[in-house]
Amino acid sequence: MNKQGAAVYKEHEQAGGGGTAASGEGRGRTANRFTVKKVAVLGAGVMGAQIAAHLVNVKVPVVLFDLPAKEGPKNGVVTKAVEGLKKLKPSPLGVPEDAALIQPANYEEHLALLGECDLVIEAIAERMDWKLDLYRKIAPHVAPHAIVASNTSGLSITKMAEALPEALKPRFCGIHFFNPPRYMYLVELIATPTTKPQILDDLETFVTSGLGKGVVRAKDTPNFIANRVGIAGMLGTMREVEKFGLSFDVVDDLTGKKLGRASSGTFRTADVVGLDTMAHVIKTLQDTLSAETDPFYGSFATPEVLKVLLEQGNLGQKTKAGFYRKVGRDILRFDPARKDYVPGGEKADEVYGRMLRKPAAERLKLLRNASGAQGQFLWSILRNGFHYAAVHLATIAETARDVDQAMRWGFGMKQGPFELWQEAGWLQVVQWIQEDIDAGKALSKAPLPEWVFKGPVAEAGGVHTAEGSFNPTSGRFEPRRVLPVYQRQVFPELLRGEAGARFETAGTTVHEDRNVRLWTLDHEVLIVSLKTKMHTISPEVCEGLQQAIETAEKDYQGLVIWSGDEPFSAGADLESTLPAFVAVGVAAIEDAEGFMQQTMLRLRYASVPVVSAIRGLALGGGCELGLYSAKRVAAMESYIGLVEVGVGLVPGAGGLTYIARRAAENAATSTDKDLLKFLTEGFTAAAMAKVGTSAIESRKIGYLLDSDVIVPNKDELLYVALQQAKALYDAGYRPPHRRMFPVAGRSAKATIQGQLVNLRDGGFASAHDFHIASLIANVVTGGDVDANTLVTEEYLMALERQAFCELVQHPKTQERILGMLSTGKPVRN
Incomplete structure (x- = not known):
């Protein structure tokens, strides 16, 4: 370093540079950004270990602590928990081997490691005395800038804070992950009276962008927002089930997707969560609330059927028996009368399925006036949900937005209770609820709060407006929090009634038809969005993609393929090509495949960078769309694969050509020139229709490269993709050369x-x-040629087309295609 450089460096250090904030708050905090370099998780139980796993998924180094083992190595408790992560389904890890990245530690030997951590998440058992003892133990070792957060599902954060040293109180808050932490989008943050506001902003920023979660700030009340409303709803549902005499499988059929909720319904959800966990949350409500503090307290008794199942040791999915038990291929349901399992599978009356497909206002009216038990049950649980959320809004949340987001993200609801109420006609539903309260049909006699009937909400027709969502404490509609991290969410998830841009109509449209939309937000990068069902790829979509490339090359810095919602693409549109096959024969299929292949090559050799923004499924042709882009930006929960084998076909739009080319490229950088070794994984993935179960695993398979970007938060995907396209352009992007490459040849094919x-x-x-x-x-080895024969992509694509067209005419393949189109499930033949 020269003298001038040294002087500049010294000045930077004095001003708070080098990872130290100008405000002097210590390592890890800069003037503009709280940087989390390492996290400590205290407690290697179910939640603690899975939180640690998700931190590893998003590349955050993590130390996992627990008590020293009584026998054997002192880190034995943690190492056992980490090994257990590899066996859990759904997997908490992107790839199982990443479990080794979790650093084990124990409270006896390793407390000094806390000083290296910017965030400490306590996740031990829900015992206040144990938590306070642990805080006293760790307090002297926590870094002076670090945030300390308790992952609790309902204990008072304020009571915990009271036992902390004064220096730690401003940096302490609650953080509530939902189980399983990798997959559940909701995280609740809870401040205490002594929590410094900046601390909560910093943590919300990290959790949102770094961990990929949706943050809701909850008040410090029992079970916070989602569990308070959700568990009260489940308890109310169980009471109504007893009242109307419905079976659990019928209730789950009614309260799943048909009702706009999680497909697991009510009782399957309870099994997944764990009946012991559910009982604990219920007990928290029972112990911390009373008839004076919650007018619905009378409905919080532990249901008898839950008591019986707990006594039998049937805790749900973890014990393979709960409200349901799987025996072979059969699903049995628990019969409370017999206290045993009976054959399940009973479905709801289809008349109620038809009712639930009606517009909200008509739907609720039909259910309220229904004469059958199933319809009355549905109206009762909806009414109870509206009633409970309205009575408690002021005490549990700042605004109605927090409740609706919490129920969407924590309980898998398509709409929160206030959204549905508003859509159905606010004042009409108010009248119906109050009439039921007056008639003694509701769970509680508590009247609806005054703000429901009159004032801003009544005048606006609901709690969500263009100005914001209703805060019953201030009596105003309040906008969302403005934090820099939310500028990365170009199209955040909006609630009904909220103002905000919708991706379908945002920006400037350059071209639009029924298959694609070409548009731009900034006149620098062109975006192409697929409009077909499941964003499937037809010849018309290929025409749109080629038009997008031509337009981008002429007027823009790059092209981003992003369609706004999931999936990225379910692949080629087989259904649309079948009529042409029947009318014209295999020549129609060959032409369609050839056109798709030309489109993929056009993407690869475009003079501007093409970035695929992948979220959800990218299967078959959707996977190939990504493979032939200059770069891929993928949401963590992306499932990528060449799955054509499932319908009796081979990848036909360049997928096998890509596998052969990548094998040659990888071999070129190795001293081992045996191409077969570099082909094995790609061949196996295609032949077995293997799908990466995360973006991380897709990278391991080879469908994503190390240079591609994995984005934790799905709502940041478009922002990052646009930035990547601009960065490639600014760096002087040039497409790859069209070059020949060696193939493994007939000897590898024989092996x-x-x-x-x-x-x-x-x-x-x-x-x-x-x-x-x-x-x-035959395709990936280059066919009947010598090893290391140089070929072109077009040569291999011709082999792909030949194989594809041969299979299309095969009766077994035709059985698979028709089976998939009619049932959505693969046919094994």
């Missing part, structure tokens, strides 16, 4: 073929699967 024969003869693959895999092997 693969021998392994396939063993699988077929051993009964591990059907004759048709063997045939398909053989065709895949």
Whole structure:
């Protein structure tokens, strides 16, 4: 470093640079950003270990603490918990081997490690005395800038804070992850009277962008927002189930997707959460509330059926028995009268399914006036939900937005209670609820609060408006919090009635038809959005993509493929090509495949960077769309794969060509030039229709590269993709050269073929699967050529088309295609 450089560096340090804030708050906090370099998680139980796993998923180094083991190595409790992560389903880890990245520690030997951590998340058992003892133990070792947060589902954060040293109180708050932490979007943050506001802003920023979560700030009341409203709703539902005499499977059929809620319904959800966990949350309500503090307290008794199941040790999914039990392929349901399991699978009356598809106002009116038990039950649980949320809004949340977001993100509801109420006609629903309260039909005699009937809400027709969402304490509609992190969410998830841009109509439209929309937000990068069902790729979509490339090359810095919602693309539109196949024959299929392949090559060799913004499914042609882009930006929960084998086909739009080319490129950087070794994983993935169960696993398979970007928060995907396109352009992007590359040849094909024969003869693959895999092997090895023969992409794509067209005419493949189109499930033949 020269003298001038040293002087500048010294001045930077004195001004608070080098990772130290100008305000002097210590390492990890800069003037503009709280940087989380390492996290400590205290407690290696179910939640603590899974929180640690998700931190690893998003590349945050983590130390996982627990008590020293009584026997064997002192880190034994933690190492056992970490090993257990590999066995859990759904997996808390993006790839199982990343469990090794969790650093084990114990409170006896490693408390000094806390000084290296910017965030400490306590996640031990829900015992106030245990938590306070632990805080006293760790307090001297926590870094002076670090945030300390308790992951609790309902204990008082304020009471915990009272036992903390004064220096720690401003940096302490509650953080409530929902189980399982990797998959559940909701995180509740809870401040105490002594929590410094900036601390909560910093933590919300990290949780939102770093962990990919949706943050709701809750008041420090029992069970906070989501569990308070959600568990009260489940208890109310169970009471109504007893009243109307409905079976659990009928109730789940009624209260799942048909009602706009999680597909698991009520009782399957309870099994997944764990009946012991549910009982604990119920007990928290019972212990911390009373008839004086909650007028619904009378409905908080532990249901008898839950008591029986707990006594039997049937805790739900974790014990393979709860409200349901799986025996072989059969699903049994618990019968409270018999106290045993009986055959399940009963469905609700379809008349109520039709009612639930009606517009909200008509739907609620029909349910309220229904004469059947199932309709009366549905109206009762909806009314109870509206009633409870309205009575408690002022005490549990700042605004109605917090309640609706919490129920969307924590309980899988398509709409929160206030949204549905507002959509159905606010004052009409008010009248119905009050009439039921007066008639003694409601769970509580508590009247609806005055703000429901008159004032701003009544005048606006609901709690969500263009000005914001209603705060019953201030009596005003309040906008969302303005934090810099939310500028990264171009199209945040909006509630009904809220103002905000919708991606379908935002920006400037350059071209639009029924298949694609070409548009821009900034006149610098062009965006192409697919409009087809499941964003499938048809010849018309390919025309739109080629038009997008031409337009981008002429007038823009880059092109981003982003369609606003999931999935990215479910693949080629087989259904639309079948009529052409029937009318014209296989030539129509060959033309369509050739056009898709041309489109993929056009993407790859475009003179401007093409960035695929992937979220959800990217299967078959959708995967190939990503593979032929200059770069991929993928949400963490993206599921990418070449799955054509499932319908008896081979990848036909360049997927197999990509596998061969990548093998050659990888071999070129290695001293080992045996191409077969570099082909194996790609061939296996295509032949077995393997799908990456996370963006991390898709990177391991090879569908994403190390240079691609994985985005934790789905709502930041478009922002990051646009920035990546601009960065590539600013760096002087040039497309890759069209060059020939070596293939493994007939000898490698013979080796693969021998392994396939063993699988077929051993009964591990059907004759048709063997045939398909053989065709895949032929393409990825380059066909009947010598090893290391140089070929072009077009040559391999011709082999792809040949294999694809051969299979389309095969009766077994036709059975698979028709089966998938009619049932949505793969046919095994």
